[in-house]
Amino acid sequence: MHENGDTPTPDVEIPASPAHPVELRPFRGVRLSPQKVANPSTARAFARPYRDVATRLSRWQDEGLVELDLEPALYLHEYSVHGMTIRGLVGGLQLSTRATHHDERSVFAHEAIHPEQADELAARMYEMGMNPGPILLVHRGPATVRALQRRVMERQPDHAYTDRSGQEHRLWRITDEAQLQTIAEGLSDSRFMIADGHHRYAAYLRLQEMHPGTPWDRGLTMVVDQEDTPFFLGPIHRTFKRRSLLALKTAAASVSATTREVTETEALRALGPKTLVATDGRRWMVIDLPEGPRTSAVEFLHQRLLPTAGSDDVVYHHSVEEAITAATASYVSVLLPAPDYSLLDRAMERGHLLPEKATSFQPKPSLGVLMRSVDSELMAPPSN
Structure with a gap:
């Protein structure tokens, strides 16, 4: 995330805006x-x-x-x-x-x-x-x-x-x-x-x-x-290359998030505004976001859980089925809940960017x- 006025990384930029009045x-x-x-x-x-x-x-x-x-x-x-x-x-x-x-x-x-x-x-x-x-x-x-x-x-x-x-x-x-x-x-x-x-x-x-x-x-x-x-605001799920469930569990513990391994059915049922789901195609893990300041699941994932994940490390999916299919022992898929408009309203109010492909408008x-x-x-x- 780049706060308003911050310098983005060299390979991305923040688009300018026309000034009021809108025409x-x-x-x-x-x-x-x-x-x-x-x-x-x-x-x-x-x-x-x-x-x-x-x-x-x-x-x-x-x-x-x-x-x-x-x-x-x-x-x-x-x-x-x-x-x-x-x-x-x-x-x-x-x-x-x-x-x-x-x-x-x-x-x-x-x-x-x-x-x-x-x-x-x-x-x-x-x-x-x-x-x-x-x-x-x-x-x-x-x-x-x-x-x-x-x-x-x-x-x-x-x-x-x-x-x-x-x-x-x-x-x-x-x-x-x-x-x-x-x-x-x-x-x-x-x-x-x-x-x-x-x-x-x-x-x-x-x-x-x-x-x-x-x-x-x-x-x-x-x-x-x-x-x-x-x-309709839909989630965009991710597959992270060269990652494992164990590495994700360790990262979660370092930022006070709790994890638990469950069945596929239990994991998909648990997915929600404060809960992520990760899988390597065989095992399933639920990640509960820590209590604290109001942070969306997609922001928590990219800013705290996996802040070093570059664009070359991520593959995006518009459906749960695609994300699950892409998961392997070294390609961990993370399922995200659907965001709501308050996420976008807060981004405008604070003048900051969300992680890439934070949501899908349909x-x-x-x-x-x-x-x-x-x-x-x-x-x-x-x-x-």
């Missing part, structure tokens, strides 16, 4: 046709060489498979899958300012980023001339914006369909000046946590710095109100529902 700008949405959204073949359109992506999409546009809206708008996007619904405002987040103090920050990262990955994404987006999908920001939104969204949803959506993956989408364009002003005033003082897209966000910042005063001053963003349609929207062509904004808009 979410209208843009001319680019949309794939419903049969192309979440279609496995669609990925080929965004493959190398990236400079040809715009040409491929233009060809699809000629074939009626891509639509470009002529008039800029903010978009209310609602998507549903597996009984969960997420709803958010999509626009171009203005990035041309930089916060110099914690209180000025409007966007908070909950984990550090790898500079080379952000550099590669920035180069890729520049070659494409577009933001192929929005990053996801989560916040506690104001009641005025929630009420406006409900009013917008009283009319028929501009687009409604189910994509190839089974996600159901509804889109409303927002162009009314009074409604845009309500949104602008409501979001101006907001503080956002990056839910998905840390490296793409860092790439946005790089592109803004390289091309100031152009449409690269903005990056495509979806803003989700956790008081309205909260994401569900994420399918690629192609809304994209932003920066190249089209560099050109004069076509006449009606």
Whole structure:
């Protein structure tokens, strides 16, 4: 963890933040046709060489498979899958300012980023001339914006369909000046946590710095109100290379955590906010966190139990089954409980980072529902 202002390790960095007020700008949405959204073949359109992506999409546009809206708008996007619904405002987040103090920050990262990955994404987006999908920001939104969204949803959506993956989408364009002003005033003082897209966000910042005063001053963003349609926060489990249960037990004793060996069934049943589970594939151990200051299981694991574990020593898993399968005599898997939003709220309040891949926000929207062509904004808009 790096406290605000601390220097991160050389291979990671803390993304900067635009200063208040927050500005979410209208843009001319680019949309794939419903049969192309979440279609496995669609990925080929965004493959190398990236400079040809715009040409491929233009060809699809000629074939009626891509639509470009002529008039800029903010978009209310609602998507549903597996009984969960997420709803958010999509626009171009203005990035041309930089916060110099914690209180000025409007966007908070909950984990550090790898500079080379952000550099590669920035180069890729520049070659494409577009933001192929929005990053996801989560916040506690104001009641005025929630009420406006409900009013917008009283009319028929501009687009409604189910994509190839089974996600159901509804889109409303927002162009009314009074409604845009309500949104602008409501979001101006907001503080956002990056839910998905840390490296793409860092790439946005790089592109803004390289091309100031152009449409690269903005990056495509979806803003989700956790008081309205909260994401499901899932755990991301770990497998630690070159570790043993005995070494983990010794480390736990050194930080006043208690351990006990149990059966697999007992271990999985014990997993909870203050309890970790470790296995080498044969034996199972429960690790109970010590009493003390409020610390999440993932923070305790990386900051106290295994503070020397480097990125090369860890493999991440989104399911318990994957983590258990990866466990061996020299590859110990640690199962983590699902975090809650208070973990992210504390990170924003204290201005610090969480361990890498501390949580997984689900569900994420399918690629192609809304994209932003920066190249089209560099050109004069076509006449009606």
